[in-house]
Amino acid sequence: DSQCAIDPKSTVTDACTSYSDLDTLNRDIAPTLKELTEADFFAYYRLNLYNKVCPFWSDENSICGNRACAVDTIDDEDDIPPIWKIEELSKLEGARAQHPGPGQRKERTQQRPLSYQLGENVDESCVYEADDECDERDYCVPEDEGAASKGDYVSLLNNAEKFTGYAGPGANQVWDAIYKENCFSKPSSASPPTNTGLHAAAELRNIFQEHGRQNLETEHDSASLNDQCIEQRAFYRVISGMHASISTHLCWDYYNQTSGSWFRNIECYKQRLHSHPDRISNLYFNYALVTRAIAKLNKHLQSYTFCSGDPDQDLETKAKVRKLTGHLASVPNTFDENMLFQDPGMMDLKDDFKQRFRNVSRIMDCVGCDKCRLWGKLQTAGYGAALKVLFEFDENKNGENPHLRRTELVALINTYGRLSHSMEATRWFREHVNAHSDGPADAVTTAPAELPTKRASHRSPQEAASKQWVPQPISPPPSNKDEKDAEQQPKPRKPRPQLTLWEEIKGECNLVWRAYVMVLKSWIELPGKLSHIFLMEMSRLWNFWLGLPVPPRSWEIEFPKPPRRDEL
Ligand SMILES: Cc1cc2nc3c(=O)[nH]c(=O)nc-3n(C[C@H](O)[C@H](O)[C@H](O)COP(=O)(O)OP(=O)(O)OC[C@H]3O[C@@H](n4cnc5c(N)ncnc54)[C@H](O)[C@@H]3O)c2cc1C
Numbered sequence: 001d002s003q004c005a006i007d008p009k010s011t012v013t014d015a016c017t018s019y020s021d022l023d024t025l026n027r028d029i030a031p032t033l034k035e036l037t038e039a040d041f042f043a044y045y046r047l048n049l050y051n052k053v054c055p056f057w058s059d060e061n062s063i064c065g066n067r068a069c070a071v072d073t074i075d076d077e078d079d080i081p082p083i084w085k086i087e088e089l090s091k092l093e094g095a096r097a098q099h100p101g102p103g104q105r106k107e108r109t110q111q112r113p114l115s116y117q118l119g120e121n122v123d124e125s126c127v128y129e130a131d132d133e134c135d136e137r138d139y140c141v142p143e144d145e146g147a148a149s150k151g152d153y154v155s156l157l158n159n160a161e162k163f164t165g166y167a168g169p170g171a172n173q174v175w176d177a178i179y180k181e182n183c184f185s186k187p188s189s190a191s192p193p194t195n196t197g198l199h200a201a202a203e204l205r206n207i208f209q210e211h212g213r214q215n216l217e218t219e220h221d222s223a224s225l226n227d228q229c230i231e232q233r234a235f236y237r238v239i240s241g242m243h244a245s246i247s248t249h250l251c252w253d254y255y256n257q258t259s260g261s262w263f264r265n266i267e268c269y270k271q272r273l274h275s276h277p278d279r280i281s282n283l284y285f286n287y288a289l290v291t292r293a294i295a296k297l298n299k300h301l302q303s304y305t306f307c308s309g310d311p312d313q314d315l316e317t318k319a320k321v322r323k324l325t326g327h328l329a330s331v332p333n334t335f336d337e338n339m340l341f342q343d344p345g346m347m348d349l350k351d352d353f354k355q356r357f358r359n360v361s362r363i364m365d366c367v368g369c370d371k372c373r374l375w376g377k378l379q380t381a382g383y384g385a386a387l388k389v390l391f392e393f394d395e396n397k398n399g400e401n402p403h404l405r406r407t408e409l410v411a412l413i414n415t416y417g418r419l420s421h422s423m424e425a426t427r428w429f430r431e432h433v434n435a436h437s438d439g440p441a442d443a444v445t446t447a448p449a450e451l452p453t454k455r456a457s458h459r460s461p462q463e464a465a466s467k468q469w470v471p472q473p474i475s476p477p478p479s480n481k482d483e484k485d486a487e488q489q490p491k492p493r494k495p496r497p498q499l500t501l502w503e504e505i506k507g508e509c510n511l512v513w514r515a516y517v518m519v520l521k522s523w524i525e526l527p528g529k530l531s532h533i534f535l536m537e538m539s540r541l542w543n544f545w546l547g548l549p550v551p552p553r554s555w556e557i558e559f560p561k562p563p564r565r566d567e568l
Contacts, residue, residue: 017334022287025331026423032324037417038157039317040126041306042410044118046099047377048151049092054366056177089255090166090369094158095119099151118153126307126317127153129406156378156414159371161246162253162262166369168547177363178239181356231340231349234289235356238383241286244279245422246375247272252425266436269429280426286383287419292335293386294416295328296395300404337390350391357384375418381408382415529555 036042097117113128251272254265273279306317341350361380367373385408393401533555543550 017288017332019284021331022284022291022334023423023427025291025328025334026287026420029324029327030420030424032320032327033413033417033420036317036320036324037414039320040123040313041317041406042413043155043157044097044122044127044153045156045374045378045410045414046127046129046151046153046407047374047381049154049370049374049377050152052365055362056366057173087165090164090371092154092159092370092374095122095155097153099153114153118155123307123310123313125310126313154374156374159374160253161249161371161375161418163250163255163265164369164371165255165257165549166367166372167549168544170368170547171372174363174366175243177366178243178360179236181235181239181359181363229349231346231353234340235353237282237285238289238387239360240279241282241284241419242379242383244273244283245286245379245418246372247279248283248422248425248429249418251429252421264429266429266432269426270433273426274429274433283419283422283426287416287423288334289390290382290386290412290416290419291328292333292337293389294325294412295331295333296389296393297404298325298329299395300393300401301325304409335390341391354387357387378411379415379418381411382413382418385409385412386415 095118097114100113100115112124114122114124116124118124118127248269251265251268253262254268255262301321304318304321305314306321307314341347341353357380361377361384364373364376364380367376385404388402388408389404389412536553536555540550540553
């Protein structure tokens, strides 16, 4: 497709759009998307949150950040150190309803299949979902697969994705396992036989036994990504983009354990995202991918029934969905799914890809925090639905396409909602980091290391260059070349006032005195500073040992600032 010519060396052009185009699109659709995620149909998600065991390792290790045992032994809530109350943060707290069994279903009316469990005002006909069979074309393990319990309906609005304190070896083990799924066998026509889910699961266990936990940085070194085929890169990007979105939300809604307040943690953003532009790039990649999947559903969703009981709700939800999908379908394609799995020798790889993605869904049952598990499961299901639409749907056919379950559609739209909000949040963070940075050096670190080098071929290079994503400037850039040149010229220094000899001597003595005082002060302060650093490091070590979030360092070694020119 000439619309989507890619430069294989470039890392972000795996999608066929620019950062700024995606930002603009997001600004346009974000209000409708937000309204949609608040509609009954999309605000409740059915999943099996509590009745599945981690199939890969004992759950005990993954209960990290949850100092459950310690909290449980203390009777009086007030005696719990505030830092341990984190266990409460990671629990679900909002509305929840159980899926009715077959006996209960007969008794209940079509309008009230959940018999008011979610509250009086919820239109249950929009939320309730009859059981569905799973399909071999699914990329995710369907939520009701083989489980005794048919799951719960959970309010997504009442259980917002935010900081929960879930961290440490348990959380790392889950991320490790997820990234290890990216270790594909080399694609070739003679590649090994298709993996079954169990085969992939066994393979994962072997990797763990053989290598133990390895340093993730070397595992997902972005340089090595360029050696991979586009399918493998896409797999990695989806995972990393999802991870970046989760990190963005936990920094956006961060909890100060000491003051008990929620705030936007810029330091958290700087460490997890700002200093890793490739992660932000993967976030945008995911946005492009999911945008295309939803655009592809435009025709399919025209005849979709959103609620069976309330025609008003149905009309309202349908109108919003049409507005969203219509808009997405009207813009140039943001992702070209036809670039993947084109080679007939790639069919094994496609199966492998699907099985590995299903494994990622299974790993989500190993997440030791309710709220993180909810959002982890929802987002993997959302990406799974997007991949299913991209690779298994034909937008020009209707009847022959695989069935899209309500849970899949809800997961898809909410995952898109999360990505959309992450893009807004990273923009906010970026502007704040830039506004508070001292000079241009900080602004350079903000720019993604892997800006797309080649754009969609229907744009001129000048046009493409102007669309590249750059940190949002706080003040408008100069409008013409002369102004730009003028800006680059060093500013003329103010002439120094003429001083008398006496004034020169006084100034020099003053300088020597100030230097003497500064050196003396720094020696006096040294023991205090060292003991403060020691205590701080011990407390970080203690947190690390307990499996609690390690607070960022409040000190750093800095070379003395160069003296001001006029002091020389
Ligand atoms: C499925 C899941 C959902 C979670 N949801 C929440 C939540 O809602 N709220 C919450 O507070 N915590 C959540 N957590 C925990 C959170 O993601 C972190 O694990 C935790 O905050 C500890 O962070 P960390 O600094 O150890 O790095 P982690 O985020 O755990 O990352 C581990 C390692 O992965 C690498 N890495 C990090 N980000 C990326 C990326 N985008 N791409 C590639 N590599 C990367 C880095 O090498 C890093 O050291 C969740 C964890 C999981 C597994």
